[in-house]
Amino acid sequence: MLTAARARAALRGRLARIPFRARLAAAFGGLFLLAGAGLLGLVVLLARRGITQRLDAIEVSGGDAQPGDGQSMSPTEPSPSAASTAPDAGVTVPSGDGIALRKVVLNAAQSVSDTAVQQIVLWSGIGLLIMTALSALLGWWLAGRALRPVAAVTDAARSISEQNLHERLRLTGPDDELHRLADTFDTMLDRLEKSFDSQRRFVANASHELRTPLSVQRALLEVGLADPLPPGLADVREDLLTSNRDAERLLSALLLLARSDRGLAETDPLEATDLAALARQTVGELRPSAEREGIELTLDVRPLELDGDPVLLRHLLTNLVRNAIQYNEPDGHVHVTITGRTLTVTNTGHPLADDQLARLFEPFQRLGQERTATEGHGLGLSIVRSIAAAHGATVTAEPGTPGGLTVRVDFLGDRWFRER
Template identity: 45%
Template sequence: MPATVRARMTLLYGGLFAVITLGVLSAVLWMQKRIVNDRVQDVPAHPNPVACDGVPEDMPCPPAAPVAPTPRFEFVEPGAGQGPKKVVGPEQFQDSLVGSQRLVILVAIVVITVLAFAVCWWLTGRLLRPLHSITATARRLSLSTLHERIALDGPQNELKELADTFDAMIDRLEKAVDSQRRFVANASHELRTPLAIQRTAVEVGLADPSPERLAEVRAEMLRNTLRSERLIEGLLVLAQGERGLDARAPVDLEAVVRQVVEDNAAAAERDGIAVAAETRPVTVAGDEVLLTRMAANLVQNAIRHNRPGGDVRVELSEEALVVRNTGPIVPPEKVDELFEPFRRLHADRTGSAEGAGLGLSIVAAIARAHGGDVRATANPDGGLSVTVALT
């Protein structure tokens, strides 16, 4: 069984504390021993008296011969009561004192070590308690419990920052799952609608198989077939953009933008919309087909979602591709939602005449596939300004 972080932290900090304590107490013991040695050597000497027993009274007492001083120390042995005192020399006194101090220090080391590991175990448990909450929340997470959050309380430290980051990640994951569910629902609706229309047209046409009625049914089926093709093509391009690029090649973005503007000039003129382009030579590394689709979606959306007599302005520089148009007022808080698949300003789904609602979603996916960024801002007088920055 692998060691837990709590056990590792306890061993690490408890062991360090015990080693430091052992070192300090050992140094104290060594210093005390040196002090005792110095003090014992400083004890003054006393001459030994010489008895004059056996010397005649008419003769003087001979002087005592000098002898080395021998200090005397008296100890009362434990439990001896008032019995005779035991006299020991300096070396015995020193050894006895140092031995007593060593025993006390060893007992202190054992007690401090046990207390150090116990306190470290308790403290690491309190410090790591938020991690247990994060782990428990992560284990409970599933598609049905993405609404749960850690919501860790307490001071702003590393653990709270980790919990807040985890909550933010869950927020993004929940939004991504909701977007995927909405995408699947809307895609199912968009694919089912033309099939239902075709089925109805066939049933009505077979009920009245006149040449005029068959011509109407044929035209209706062609329109729905084209819409289905556009939808499926848009989904494929969106999937390719989300997947990324397999290879890159130099692309003349100015030629791509001018070709797209020229191809959509007739549709703009038919709706009374003026299109102006201002470009500069720009070459980027990417996929020419995807970049052409990106520019076409921007220009077509700017023309489609416009007002009669409005205008579209396309600007290409080394920094970005910008497409502005006039049109209905767009609430600033709704701008980001327009980049979601099948999302419109007033409804999630769109009619057959309005396209599939994948234009800006495809633009964003292609921009990300090329390592770029796309953003949109609402114009004060109506319409949008979409900016694509490619690296």
């Protein structure tokens, strides 16, 4: 029992791996084969029955015929003019050999009927197989057309993210089950878009509202704890100011993340920006901090002009390079390159596991404590991904050899490039 149950479960598992379209086409072909086989069996049965009835009629008609019609006949010398006729069969046989000849005729007729039935079964079977294959192909085509809206829903579900929740299927056609499925999917996207917009507004508003009291707090600390201070309060003041600046940087990062998450609409004004010039400017600003940590910062860029938001693109570069400096090792290096439409930032550091790569771009992720700087809140690569998505770019990360990380940003959308 257990073995049979496992066999059935394995069979169901194998069947479940077959695409639904193939299963539907196979069902069409199987139904046609069953219907054709049933029709062929009925035709053969009726043909055999009709032939049998005809042969019985021939035998009865031959048995009722009387030899000679009053003429004298010899069994060994039959007269050619004296004959018995089987009227139903249309065959005239000599009366002296009537019984034997009737048997010959019946055997020949039976042989011909068997051969005819065999030929009917053979060629009808071949035709049935051909038509079954054609019906399966037709079923494959019909299934593809019928499942086209489902494929559209699947493709949309794969491509939809928090960056393009405004997209909709807007399926046209009759009001059937597939149309209602697409409408339900669009309604779900409406709810998700409202939820994400509400979350972004909350983050932006909360960050904005908190910046003012933090600024006031910093001013009070600077004024209220101005020099000269009693012994011991100077260190307290520096700790408070450091904590205040750290909170302000966190709020600024959250505001930047909320802004980039909104994306760039088709109507947003874009500026021609040279990404290579921004990279040189960013590397120049961060080089002193890299030198303090003993990090070698190198640059190899080619001109890359695109239409975008220069402020966001500068933050993208700043966060990439700063992250490469912070998550490094003593006497390490950071290399920034721009080739074609690809920006690459490579650094040295400790090896990263595959499961850690999947978490790199999540907010507030700081993988381990092996880094050269203690600043940061784990938002750098989240901001990079958000800004890149707003500019139609993709971000990928690969572990370096023997350690470190390579982050690549590919600008692919034609919207961001034009003839100069």
